[in-house]
Amino acid sequence: MTAPIYRLFGLFVVLFALLVVWTSRWTVFEATALQDNGLNKLNLAHQLLVKRGRVLAADGTVLARSLPAKGGTWTRFYPTGSQFSQAVGYAIVLTGRYAGLESHYRHELGGAPTGLGSVFGPLGGNQLLGNDVYTSLDTRAQQVAIRDLAGRAGSVVALDPRTGAILAMYANPSYDDNNIAAPCIQPACSQFNNSTQAGWPPGSTFKVVTAVAAIDSGKFKPSSLVNGSSPKMISGIPLTNDNNQTFGNIDLTTALTYSVNTVWAQVALAVGPDTMAKYMQRFGFYSRPPLDYPPGEIAVSQPYSTLTGHAQPPASPDEDLGRIGIGQGGLRVTPLQMAMVAAAVANGGNLMTPHLMTRVVDQYGRTVQTVSPSVYNQVMSPATAQEVTQMMKRVVDEGTGTPAQLSGISVAGKTGTATIGTPGSNLTEPWFIGFAPVGNPKVAVAVTIARTPGQFGGQVAAPIARDIIQTLLAEGK
Amino acid sequence: MSARNRELVGLIPASLLVTAGFAGVFIQRSNVLSNVSLTYGAIFLGLCVAGHILIRMTLPRADPYMFPLVALLASFGLVMVYRIDSTLARQQAQWFVLGLILFAATIILFRDYRRLERYRYTIVLVSLGLMVLPRFPGIGYSANGAYLGIRIPGLFVFQPAEFAKIGLVIFLASYLSDTRQVLVVGARRFLGVTIPPIKHFGPVVMIWGVAMLILILLHDVGSSLMFYGGLLAVLYVATSRISFVVVGMVAFALGAWYLGTHISHIHARVEDWLHPFDPRLYASPLGSYQIANGIFAQAAGGLFGQGFGQSTLVFPGAKCCLIPNPGTDMIYAIITDELGLFGAAAVLITYLMFVARGFKTAVMARDSFSTLLASGLSAMFALQVFVIVGGVTRVIPLTGVTLPFISYGGSSLVANFVLLALLLLTSDRARRPAQ
Numbered sequence: 001m002t003a004p005i006y007r008l009f010g011l012f013v014v015l016f017a018l019l020v021v022w023t024s025r026w027t028v029f030e031a032t033a034l035q036d037n038g039l040n041k042l043n044l045a046h047q048l049l050v051k052r053g054r055v056l057a058a059d060g061t062v063l064a065r066s067l068p069a070k071g072g073t074w075t076r077f078y079p080t081g082s083q084f085s086q087a088v089g090y091a092i093v094l095t096g097r098y099a100g101l102e103s104h105y106r107h108e109l110g111g112a113p114t115g116l117g118s119v120f121g122p123l124g125g126n127q128l129l130g131n132d133v134y135t136s137l138d139t140r141a142q143q144v145a146i147r148d149l150a151g152r153a154g155s156v157v158a159l160d161p162r163t164g165a166i167l168a169m170y171a172n173p174s175y176d177d178n179n180i181a182a183p184c185i186q187p188a189c190s191q192f193n194n195s196t197q198a199g200w201p202p203g204s205t206f207k208v209v210t211a212v213a214a215i216d217s218g219k220f221k222p223s224s225l226v227n228g229s230s231p232k233m234i235s236g237i238p239l240t241n242d243n244n245q246t247f248g249n250i251d252l253t254t255a256l257t258y259s260v261n262t263v264w265a266q267v268a269l270a271v272g273p274d275t276m277a278k279y280m281q282r283f284g285f286y287s288r289p290p291l292d293y294p295p296g297e298i299a300v301s302q303p304y305s306t307l308t309g310h311a312q313p314p315a316s317p318d319e320d321l322g323r324i325g326i327g328q329g330g331l332r333v334t335p336l337q338m339a340m341v342a343a344a345v346a347n348g349g350n351l352m353t354p355h356l357m358t359r360v361v362d363q364y365g366r367t368v369q370t371v372s373p374s375v376y377n378q379v380m381s382p383a384t385a386q387e388v389t390q391m392m393k394r395v396v397d398e399g400t401g402t403p404a405q406l407s408g409i410s411v412a413g414k415t416g417t418a419t420i421g422t423p424g425s426n427l428t429e430p431w432f433i434g435f436a437p438v439g440n441p442k443v444a445v446a447v448t449i450a451r452t453p454g455q456f457g458g459q460v461a462a463p464i465a466r467d468i469i470q471t472l473l474a475e476g477k
Numbered sequence: 478m479s480a481r482n483r484e485l486v487g488l489i490p491a492s493l494l495v496t497a498g499f500a501g502v503f504i505q506r507s508n509v510l511s512n513v514s515l516t517y518g519a520i521f522l523g524l525c526v527a528g529h530i531l532i533r534m535t536l537p538r539a540d541p542y543m544f545p546l547v548a549l550l551a552s553f554g555l556v557m558v559y560r561i562d563s564t565l566a567r568q569q570a571q572w573f574v575l576g577l578i579l580f581a582a583t584i585i586l587f588r589d590y591r592r593l594e595r596y597r598y599t600i601v602l603v604s605l606g607l608m609v610l611p612r613f614p615g616i617g618y619s620a621n622g623a624y625l626g627i628r629i630p631g632l633f634v635f636q637p638a639e640f641a642k643i644g645l646v647i648f649l650a651s652y653l654s655d656t657r658q659v660l661v662v663g664a665r666r667f668l669g670v671t672i673p674p675i676k677h678f679g680p681v682v683m684i685w686g687v688a689m690l691i692l693i694l695l696h697d698v699g700s701s702l703m704f705y706g707g708l709l710a711v712l713y714v715a716t717s718r719i720s721f722v723v724v725g726m727v728a729f730a731l732g733a734w735y736l737g738t739h740i741s742h743i744h745a746r747v748e749d750w751l752h753p754f755d756p757r758l759y760a761s762p763l764g765s766y767q768i769a770n771g772i773f774a775q776a777a778g779g780l781f782g783q784g785f786g787q788s789t790l791v792f793p794g795a796k797c798c799l800i801p802n803p804g805t806d807m808i809y810a811i812i813t814d815e816l817g818l819f820g821a822a823a824v825l826i827t828y829l830m831f832v833a834r835g836f837k838t839a840v841m842a843r844d845s846f847s848t849l850l851a852s853g854l855s856a857m858f859a860l861q862v863f864v865i866v867g868g869v870t871r872v873i874p875l876t877g878v879t880l881p882f883i884s885y886g887g888s889s890l891v892a893n894f895v896l897l898a899l900l901l902l903t904s905d906r907a908r909r910p911a912q
Contacts, residue, residue, distance in 0.1 A: 022870040034776035
């Protein structure tokens with residue numbers, strides 16, 4: 001009876017091997033799919049027990065932290081509330097609702113294992129403490145943005161052109177992320193982030209893009225002369241300058257300094273749709289800016305048909321290129337995109353990848369992730385950047401942007417005043433984009449105020465940009 | 478080193494495991510390392526040493542590895558059950574003591590275990606009688622649609638199948654040791670199939686009937702599978718005829734297929750097995766919620782597991798149980814969650830080592846009753862592990878049997894200690910020098 005016993009034991013060895021194989025199926029080979037299964041509540045149960053990491057401003061101010069709640073769970077507290085709510089967003093773990101940085105860095109904040117840890121599992125037990133996310137956001141600049149916007153809808157975005165680090169990102173209306181169920185404390189409030197999601201016509205600030213395309217492509221020089229009479233027929237419709245002011249043959253620097261519409265519309269048409277589209281794409285138009293922020297909360301800046309409202313592809317035959325060249329013609333942009341335009345010129349033509357996070361620090365204080373500045377696009381040659389910088393400096397020194405002047409610091413910039421609404425409504429969208437100091441730019445900024453009763457960019461947006469630049473430079477940025 | 482000294486040394490890992498395991502659970506609970514864990518380890522070691530001294534005095538030649546392997550499994554089970562529910566663990570510790578007492582009683586009362594042969598019909602009738610008790614209203618209770626045990630309110634809960642499996646093996650071993658020759662010699666070949674003489678095969682057919690009856694009456698797929706598998710194993714060892722096994726398996730498969738499609742409870746089990754992540758099945762009563770969550774728990778374990786005490790058993794704020802029956806049916810899923818693939822494989826290898834010692838005893842035994850008894854008990858034990866672990870890992874449909882020595886459950890623990898006693902008795906006799 002010995003042989004059958006051995007065979008029987010052999011059978012059990014096979015059966016037990018089968019058990020090990022099946023166990024490894026669930027624990028290793030199909031583990032990821034099982035963890036993502038919608039019925040699987042284990043991850044959620046675990047996340048509820050995790051003390052999520054903090055979100056911090058550049059100076060160490062805590063923007064988000066976890067407070068103990070019942071049953072070993074945690075609630076999220078945002079000490080700075082609406083001041084940073086658009087950048088930080090919110091996390092409601094139980095219902096799986098996330099926004100802003102809380103969404104983009106949910107795994108880091110939630111203590112999910114990364115790298116080798118995710119392969120081998122936590123040998124030393126579960127991570128019940130998330131990592132801290134440090135941002136480049138400046139508390140003072142955010143406060144100045146709130147003070148200067150003074151309740152008006154609009155947005156302020158500032159970044160360091162050398163690194164792409166976002167220094168300020170505030171928009172009205174804001175919301176209280178401590179109370180997502182009823183977040184509105186002001187008469188108007190929105191979780192819609194006007195800094196990254198709004199689509200507003202950039203007006204004359206876009207002439208910077210047109211100037212870069214014109215000069216970098218070699219078709220124009222800053223000294224090229226163009227006739228600035230007003231009105232001029234563009235796409236079969238007369239286009240006028242501000243106050244219908246007429247200029248003679250003026251060079252491009254003068255045309256930018258006084259924001260002469262008819263000149264820049266002609267320049268855009270002379271540059272042509274393909275070259276204009278190429279430079280717009282280099283600046284980041286037509287695609288989602290590569291910010292570390294949820295893609296669903298970042299809009300693409302590009303022209304939309306004024307007739308159908310549909311997005312127009314690059315170099316579309318239907319576009320009104322002359323008016324796009326002066327920031328009208330259905331062009332809709334985000335304040336973030338316009339800050340990137342200023343930053344590209346400021347950084348010698350190299351557009352750096354914008355980012356909010358600077359480093360991720362684990363519970364033991366070890367830095368586990370950092371951001372090294374990377375070039376997103378080389379938009380133009382350093383020579384072009386230098387020439388356009390000088391043109392923008394003239395705008396602030398003696399042109400439409402004089403309210404942005406700072407004593408002792410030279411500022412380069414461009415104003416914009418887009419006309420919006422129905423003809424004759426006299427509603428405007430004032431803008432200012434710029435950077436400083438001109439010799440060694442450290443801050444690039446875009447400011448806009450939505451739907452003002454006929455106010456100009458130089459009048460209302462430039463002073464805010466000036467305050468932001470002054471604040472950030474004083475902070476030692 | 479003598480066999481008994483090897484056994485004594487073998488108990489050290491088990492005691493260390495209890496100490497380390499409780500320490501781990503305490504640290505996870507409250508970040509406090511209490512010396513209670515040492516106390517647990519010491520008490521456990523004391524109990525095991527008592528068992529060891531008994532074996533040393535009564536069965537000096539018995540296999541030296543079985544008892545330490547069981548101690549390892551039982552101590553590991555105690556830690557797991559404690560980690561899941563500390564109240565259950567205290568009861569389990571009491572059952573452990575009772576199990577040791579019955580273990581001692583079996584060894585002392587049945588020094589000559591071959592006396593059991595005399596009572597084989599009594600034993601099988603009592604076993605079968607006990608099996609049917611859960612069907613009677615008032616004392617029987619059911620879980621997940623299967624009639625698994627009887628409950629004397631306020632006193633105890635008793636699962637007769639755990640003991641019946643031993644009784645059935647004793648009967649089969651005894652009966653087949655007498656008739657194995659006749660079964661083979663008297664067999665005729667018909668259409669290429671060896672058919673044993675009906676007269677002697679009758680009792681075996683009866684066991685098939687019993688297995689089917691368990692399915693029909695008690696809806697207990699797990700026990701049915703275990704008993705019938707045990708029968709085939711003993712039959713195969715007794716006759717060396719693979720054809721008997723094939724015929725038996727076909728007969729069982731036909732019966733199981735018919736019942737699986739006609740008894741809604743069994744049908745539901747099969748559906749849950751095939752489609753555990755179907756949202757409709759997941760949400761329905763008798764649905765796949767348990768098996769699906771067991772698999773999710775295993776997926777959370779990965780290679781090394783989350784660590785002792787780290788598995789999420791209760792959804793924060795909820796009253797109970799992401800995984801139903803974490804301490805009994807689903808304990809393997811919790812083990813995999815906390816100790817990972819490697820920990821789970823280590824548990825399975827421990828079981829396989831115990832089974833190997835059992836079969837080794839069967840090979841060494843000098844009379845056919847002892848051989849059949851040892852191989853039957855070992856096969857039944859291995860089948861029980863396969864049925865529950867296979868159910869939890871979705872190799873086969875999930876059916877509620879316990880994981881021997883690890884799952885919470887008094888009947889299971891005590892019955893398996895009796896099983897261990899019988900194996901040690903057989904082993905001691907087999908290793909005695911020939912007279």
